[in-house]
Amino acid sequence: xxxxxxxxxxxxxxxxxxxxxxxxxxxxxxxxxxxxxxxxxxxxxxxxxxxxxxxxxxxxxxxxxxxxxxxxxxxxxxxxxxxxxxxxxxxxxxxxxxxxxxxxxxxxxxxxxxxxxxxxxxxxxxxxxxxxxxxxxxxxxxxxxxxxxxxxxxxxxxxxxxxxxxxxxxxxxxxxxxxxxxxxxxxxxxxxxxxxxxxxxxxxxxxxxxxxxxxxxxxxxxxxxxxxxxxxxxxxxxxxxxxxxxxxxxxxxxxxxxxxxxxxxxxxxxxxxxxxxxxxxxxxxxxxxxxxxxxxxxxxxxxxxxxxxxxxxxxxxxxxxxxxxxxxxxxxxxxxxxxxxxx
Ligand SMILES: Cc1cc2nc3c(=O)[nH]c(=O)nc-3n(C[C@H](O)[C@H](O)[C@H](O)COP(=O)(O)OP(=O)(O)OC[C@H]3O[C@@H](n4cnc5c(N)ncnc54)[C@H](O)[C@@H]3O)c2cc1C
Numbered sequence: 656x657x658x659x660x661x662x663x664x665x666x667x668x669x670x671x672x673x674x675x676x677x678x679x680x681x682x683x684x685x686x687x688x689x690x691x692x693x694x695x696x697x698x699x700x701x702x703x704x705x706x707x708x709x710x711x712x713x714x715x716x717x718x719x720x721x722x723x724x725x726x727x728x729x730x731x732x733x734x735x736x737x738x739x740x741x742x743x744x745x746x747x748x749x750x751x752x753x754x755x756x757x758x759x760x761x762x763x764x765x766x767x768x769x770x771x772x773x774x775x776x777x778x779x780x781x782x783x784x785x786x787x788x789x790x791x792x793x794x795x796x797x798x799x800x801x802x803x804x805x806x807x808x809x810x811x812x813x814x815x816x817x818x819x820x821x822x823x824x825x826x827x828x829x830x831x832x833x834x835x836x837x838x839x840x841x842x843x844x845x846x847x848x849x850x851x852x853x854x855x856x857x858x859x860x861x862x863x864x865x866x867x868x869x870x871x872x873x874x875x876x877x878x879x880x881x882x883x884x885x886x887x888x889x890x891x892x893x894x895x896x897x898x899x900x901x902x903x904x905x906x907x908x909x910x911x912x913x914x915x916x917x918x919x920x921x922x923x924x925x926x927x928x929x930x931x932x933x934x935x936x937x938x939x940x941x942x943x944x945x946x947x948x949x950x951x952x953x954x955x956x957x958x959x960x961x962x963x964x965x966x967x968x969x970x971x972x973x974x975x976x977x978x979x980x981x982x983x984x985x986x987x988x989x990x991x992x993x994x995x996x997x998x
Pocket of ligand 1: 782831
């Protein structure tokens with residue numbers, strides 16, 4: 656059922672006000688065809704969404720917003736070591752992680768408590784605590800928005816990278832994700848590469864359930880709950896600098912953290928450190944603010960408008976550029992899209 660002039664405020668975790676000219680909750684194949692036909696017939700721009708937890712809605716949307724709510728989880732046992740699990744795109748991510756754990760299907764536990772849907776997970780290759788969803792994704796079922804043609808993209812075709820995939824580039828806005836197939840382990844494969852997690856578990860053992868519980872506890876202590884304080888998680892990606900750029904910054908900032916992929920190779924620097932060092936932690940602009948416990952998160956402190964959030968983000972980007980020569984790139988999906996550079 657397609658509705659007109661629908662308020663999206665409760666459907667995006669930033670809690671920003673925006674109206675959809677048309678809105679449809681797609682919870683069946685019939686609704687999916689109906690919505691795609693409607694958009695084609697009326698030549699409407701489409702905005703796909705799941706849980707709205709990675710969106711910055713900057714203005715009313717003039718086309719059709721489709722909230723993808725297809726459900727269902729199936730599995731096939733592959734061999735003694737692994738299981739193939741398919742989840743429809745509208746499954747809630749955290750519930751899916753919990754379900755897999757309860758079935759003895761391991762690998763996703765480091766990704767507990769990430770808000771949103773299974774269908775959005777491949778888009779930015781969600782990641783946390785040393786694991787990325789793409790590590791465990793075997794293939795992704797999609798439908799082409801213009802032609803209605805269905806296709807299965809294998810792992811290589813998804814071109815997963817750091818908060819990145821083919822869905823942000825050549826397939827941007829062209830495919831609706833119907834479901835995702837994961838290859839999970841049937842024996843625990845604890846991943847404790849992330850130091851904070853390893854420390855939290857040092858005297859508790861490190862089975863999958865302990866990892867899941869520790870990740871949930873760490874996240875609850877560090878990140879604001881969107882139900883209480885509007886936000887979209889990490890607002891910016893961690894920038895990756897050349898070894899030379901990083902060495903130059905080290906001369907004036909000996910305490911700058913950095914994670915090289917290889918010796919002498921590019922270095923990933925925590926955006927939170929740069930933002931905090933530039934003096935933004937806890938600061939506000941209109942109703943928007945930089946979260947006081949984690950500078951990477953922008954929050955809707957007090958009835959923020961999209962303009963408050965955008966202006967705050969732009970001020971942070973300008974200041975980090977001027978102080979460190981680093982161009983921060985938003986991780987959150989801006990609608991309409993972010994257009995660099997504005998400086
Ligand atoms: C408190 C908090 C913590 C977070 N922590 C993390 C974290 O640790 N790691 C991390 O990676 N992310 C994190 N995020 C970001 C967010 O949870 C993820 O990006 C998540 O995958 C978004 O899912 P969603 O269903 O809400 O997507 P939405 O926000 O609804 O959409 C995100 C993007 O995916 C597209 N999309 C959604 N569904 C589909 C579909 N079925 N087909 C095609 N395109 C689609 C949308 O058009 C949009 O471009 C966090 C967010 C919050 C609020």
